[in-house]
Amino acid sequence: MADTVQFYLEQMVPELEDLEKKNLFSKIEIKAIVKKRTNFEYALKRRITKKVDFLRYIEYEMNLEALRKKRKSRLETKPSKQSVSDYAGNRRIFFIFERALRKFKGDIALWLQYIEFAKANSANKTLGKIFADAIQLHPRKAPLWIMAASWEFEENANIVAARVLMQRGLRLNPAEEQLWHEYFKLEQVYIEKIKARRKILGIDQKSQALRELESTDEDGEEMIKLPTVTAGEAEDMDEDGEEARAVKQMEESVAEKMREGINPILNGLLSQIVYDNAIKAIPNDLEFRTKFIDIYNDFSDTEAGIQHVYNTIHDDFANNEDARAYLVARHLNAKNEENGHTTIKINDPKFVQAIRECVQEFDVCVQDIPTTKMWELYSDFLTKWRGAVTETNLKKYFTKLLIKTFKTVEKNELISENLYLTWIDLLRSQNDAPQALSIAVHACEVFSKCVDLWLARIELVNATEEATESVESEEQLFQLALNKNGESFKLWSTYVDWIEQKWKDDALSKEAVDELMTNACRKATTLLPSLVESTAERNRIKDYVLGSYVMISAKISGIKKARETYKKLINGSFPTLAFYKACLQLEEEHNMSQSSSQQSQHLYEMALRLNVDKEDTYLAYINYLNSHKLFTKAAAVYAKAQQDVQNKESFEHKYQQYKNNEPAAERSVLGNQNNNESDTEMITTSE
Numbered sequence: 001m002a003d004t005v006q007f008y009l010e011q012m013v014p015e016l017e018d019l020e021k022k023n024l025f026s027k028i029e030i031k032a033i034v035k036k037r038t039n040f041e042y043a044l045k046r047r048i049t050k051k052v053d054f055l056r057y058i059e060y061e062m063n064l065e066a067l068r069k070k071r072k073s074r075l076e077t078k079p080s081k082q083s084v085s086d087y088a089g090n091r092r093i094f095f096i097f098e099r100a101l102r103k104f105k106g107d108i109a110l111w112l113q114y115i116e117f118a119k120a121n122s123a124n125k126t127l128g129k130i131f132a133d134a135i136q137l138h139p140r141k142a143p144l145w146i147m148a149a150s151w152e153f154e155e156n157a158n159i160v161a162a163r164v165l166m167q168r169g170l171r172l173n174p175a176e177e178q179l180w181h182e183y184f185k186l187e188q189v190y191i192e193k194i195k196a197r198r199k200i201l202g203i204d205q206k207s208q209a210l211r212e213l214e215s216t217d218e219d220g221e222e223m224i225k226l227p228t229v230t231a232g233e234a235e236d237m238d239e240d241g242e243e244a245r246a247v248k249q250m251e252e253s254v255a256e257k258m259r260e261g262i263n264p265i266l267n268g269l270l271s272q273i274v275y276d277n278a279i280k281a282i283p284n285d286l287e288f289r290t291k292f293i294d295i296y297n298d299f300s301d302t303e304a305g306i307q308h309v310y311n312t313i314h315d316d317f318a319n320n321e322d323a324r325a326y327l328v329a330r331h332l333n334a335k336n337e338e339n340g341h342t343t344i345k346i347n348d349p350k351f352v353q354a355i356r357e358c359v360q361e362f363d364v365c366v367q368d369i370p371t372t373k374m375w376e377l378y379s380d381f382l383t384k385w386r387g388a389v390t391e392t393n394l395k396k397y398f399t400k401l402l403i404k405t406f407k408t409v410e411k412n413e414l415i416s417e418n419l420y421l422t423w424i425d426l427l428r429s430q431n432d433a434p435q436a437l438s439i440a441v442h443a444c445e446v447f448s449k450c451v452d453l454w455l456a457r458i459e460l461v462n463a464t465e466e467a468t469e470s471v472e473s474e475e476q477l478f479q480l481a482l483n484k485n486g487e488s489f490k491l492w493s494t495y496v497d498w499i500e501q502k503w504k505d506d507a508l509s510k511e512a513v514d515e516l517m518t519n520a521c522r523k524a525t526t527l528l529p530s531l532v533e534s535t536a537e538r539n540r541i542k543d544y545v546l547g548s549y550v551m552i553s554a555k556i557s558g559i560k561k562a563r564e565t566y567k568k569l570i571n572g573s574f575p576t577l578a579f580y581k582a583c584l585q586l587e588e589e590h591n592m593s594q595s596s597s598q599q600s601q602h603l604y605e606m607a608l609r610l611n612v613d614k615e616d617t618y619l620a621y622i623n624y625l626n627s628h629k630l631f632t633k634a635a636a637v638y639a640k641a642q643q644d645v646q647n648k649e650s651f652e653h654k655y656q657q658y659k660n661n662e663p664a665a666e667r668s669v670l671g672n673q674n675n676n677e678s679d680t681e682m683i684t685t686s687e
Helices: 002-010 013-021 027-044 051-075 084-103 108-120 124-137 142-154 159-172 177-201 205-215 231-239 241-257 269-281 286-296 303-316 321-332 350-368 372-388 392-411 417-429 433-446 451-463 471-484 489-504 510-527 536-557 559-572 577-589 594-608 614-627 631-644 648-659 661-680
Strands: 333-336 340-343
Touching (some): 013 084, 108 142, 177 286, 303 321, 350 392, 392 417, 417 433, 451 471, 489 536, 559 577, 614 631, 614 648
16 A cells, blocks of 8 residues: 555656746645645545545645646746646546546446536547446436537537437437437537528528529619620530539539428428437327427427427327317417517417417317316416406406306316315405305315315305304304314314414403313314324324413413413323423423423423333433433433333433533534644645
C-alpha cells in the first residue's frame, strides 16, 4: 500500500515543480498540497474503500485546479506556452474518477458526475469511452442512452450516431417510455434544424414563394429584359440542346424532391415512424401517447403529425372514457408561433364555436359510452368552463347544459355521488337552497355511505327557509349520518366542531354540550369496538372524540372540569395511549400548582397499565419527574421499569441515550465541526 501511494506521489513531482517555477504556489503551499494528497491516497487504500473518500478527493482537486486557473489568469499578462501543470490537474481528476468507478461500477450517480465533468472540460475523446463503458455496464438505464445520443447530436453534430444509439437502447429497452419520447424529440429537433438552415439560405418554401411574388408584375413594367440571341449563338445552343435539357430536367427533379411540401423527411415521416413503433411497443398507455402531442407542440408545422396521433388514439381507445374526453378538449387547443401550444382564450371569437364543437362531441361520447364515468367527465368539463366564463349568456348556456345532464343521468340511473355533489353545488350557486336540499335528501337515500352528501345536506338545513328544524334537526341528521358512517373520521370531526361552534354562538348551553359530548364518547367507544376488527382509523376516531371532550371542557369550564371529564372517561371508556398524551399535554399547559404534578403522575401511572410502548412511556415519565426535580420518584420509576419492560437491554440502551442526550449532541456537533475543517482545508492560503 505504501509503495503504491509513494508511486502516485512521485508522479506529481514535475507538476509541483512547474507550479513553483511559475510562482503559482509557494513552497509552504506545495507542502500542504502534498500532505493533503498523501492523506487522500492512504484513505483510498483502506481495506474497505468508501465512495465518500473518492468524492472528497475529487472535490479537493477541483477546488485546487480552480485556484490555479484563477492565479494564472491574474499573474499572466499575455498568453504563455502550456506546460505540465496546465493539464495535470484535470488528468488527475479523470484518473481518480476511473479508480472510483472500478470500485463502484454500479453507481449511476457517479457515472453521471464523471460525464458532467468530462463535458465541462470538453474532453470529447474521453466522453466517447465513458459512454461506451457506462452503457456496456448499465444497458437498462435509459438516461445513459439519452445522454450519449444527445452528446453525439449536439456536440458532434452526428445525427446518424445519435439514431444508432437510440435504436440500440430501444432494442434493449422496448418498454422504456422516456427513450421513445427522447428519440421522437431527436427527430423533431433534426427536422427543425434543417428547416432553419433552409430558411437562412433562402431556399425554404416561403422564401421561394416570396421571391416569385416579387419578380412578377402584372403590367410587365418591372420585368427584366433579356438580351437578344444572335443566329450563331442559337446554332451553338442547338448543338448542345439535348445535354442542356437533360441537365435542366435533373435539376428540376432534385429541386422538386427537396421542396418542403413534398419531401417526406421534412414533413415528419421519421417522427411518425418512431411514433408508430412506440405505440406498438407500448399499446395501451394513453398518457404515453399524449406526451407525443406535447412534444409536437414545441415545434412548427406539426399539424399533420398531431392529427395522426389523435387518429390513433380515437381508433385504439374508442371505448376509453379518458381518451374520448381528451379528444374532445382538442377543439379548444390553439397554436401560435410566439407561445406555442395554448388554450383558446375566453374572449377569443373562436371560443364559442370551439365550445359548441366540444359539446357536440361529448353528446356523441355519452351515446357511444353510456357509463357514469363518461357523464362525470362531461359534467366536469361543463363545470370547469362555467366557472371560467364571465359573460352572462355563456354562463346560462353552461348552467342549462349541466341541469339537463344531471336530469338525464338520474333518469338513466347512471348518477354517482360526485354528480350529486356537483348538482347540489350548482343549485347552491344559483341560490336555490330548497331545490338543493331536496336533491341532497334524495342523494343521501341513494348513497347513504357518502359522508360528503350528508355534510352538504346538514349545511343546507339552516340555509333553507322551508326547513322548520333548527339545532335539534341538525343533531338528528348528524346522528343519522353517524349511524350510517361510524367509521368516518371526517364526519366525527365535523360533528365535534359543530358542537363547539354552537356553544360559541350561544346556541348550546354548557349542559347541552356536556350531554352531547358524553353521548358522542359513548358511541365512539361502543360502536367502534363492535366492528369486526380494530383499525388505526377507528382508534383515531376514538382518540379524537375523547380528547376533544377534555379540551372543550377545559375551554368552557376550566381545568378542574377537564380533570373531572378525563377521570370519568378513564373509568368508563377504555382510552388509548394517545388520549393520555393529550391529557398530559393539557396538564403541562396548566402547570400552576402541585396538584397538576400529582395529576400528571396519575396519568402516567394509568398509561403504563396499557402495556403499549412501555419503554417510551417509562422514559417520558422519568424525564417528567427529573424536569420537576422529583429525583427520588424518578429513581423508583426507573427501578420499576427495569423489572416491568420485556426487552431490558433495549430499555437500558434508550435510558443511557436519554441520560447522555445533551452532552452527546454537543460532542457530535464539535466532532462535525472538526471534520468539516479537515475536509474543507485545502491549502494554507486562500484567495
